[in-house]
Amino acid sequence: MPAPVEFYFDFSSPYGYLASTRIDKLCENHGRAVGWHPILLGVVFKETGGAPLTTIPLKGDYSKRDFVRTAAFHGIKFTPPPVFPIPTQQAARAFYWVQQQNPGAAKALAKKLFEAYFAEARNISSAEAVADIAASLGHDKAAVLAAVNDPAIKDRLRQECEAALKKGVFGSPFIVVDGEPFWGSDRLDQVDKWLETGGW
Secondary structure, eight states: OOOHHOOOOOTTTTHHHHHHHTTHHHHTTTOOOEEEEEEEEEHHHHHHHHOOOOGGHHHHHHHHHHHHHHHHTTTTOOOOOOSSOOHHHHHHHHHHHHHHOHHHHHHHHHHHHHHHHHOOOOOOOOOHHHHHHHTTTTHHHHHHHHHOHHHHHHHHHHHHHHHHHHHHHOOSEEETTTTTEEESSGHHHHHHHHHSSSOO
């Protein structure tokens, strides 16, 4: 079996959200599974000297238009969050805790968290909000609240961020296909072709 396509993202990334709605189906069409890896862009920015796109002069105003336009182009529901960007440690920790028990359930949680933030304009930065969303999928709320404060889960997220940086991940979404890196949701067509042809 070929290795899974690796999908790195931050829950506060609009382009990460847009890619999350398409990546599984795209890879499934080529018989490939997808490994989801939430990371923290704050950690990445410390390494690269980057900053949230919306805070950059000129680029910021453009990006806000592009989020909405790109979502509409692909028929993806998008509601600009009233608070942006947000810290996403709690969401990422909850993901990794659920993943330890059931990878499929973790992916479902990730999709629900993305949808809550970018389609329903719900702030998912707090442990309480993340636990409520997890509970709506059948997870025990108290267990989720405990998990996001578990030192082992905190360490797992740190390890994931460190491993991502070592692989050259510097943004969200960041997709790696058999060692070939692709940055941005606008590279999904290239990912599709790469999977079809084996590269060029």
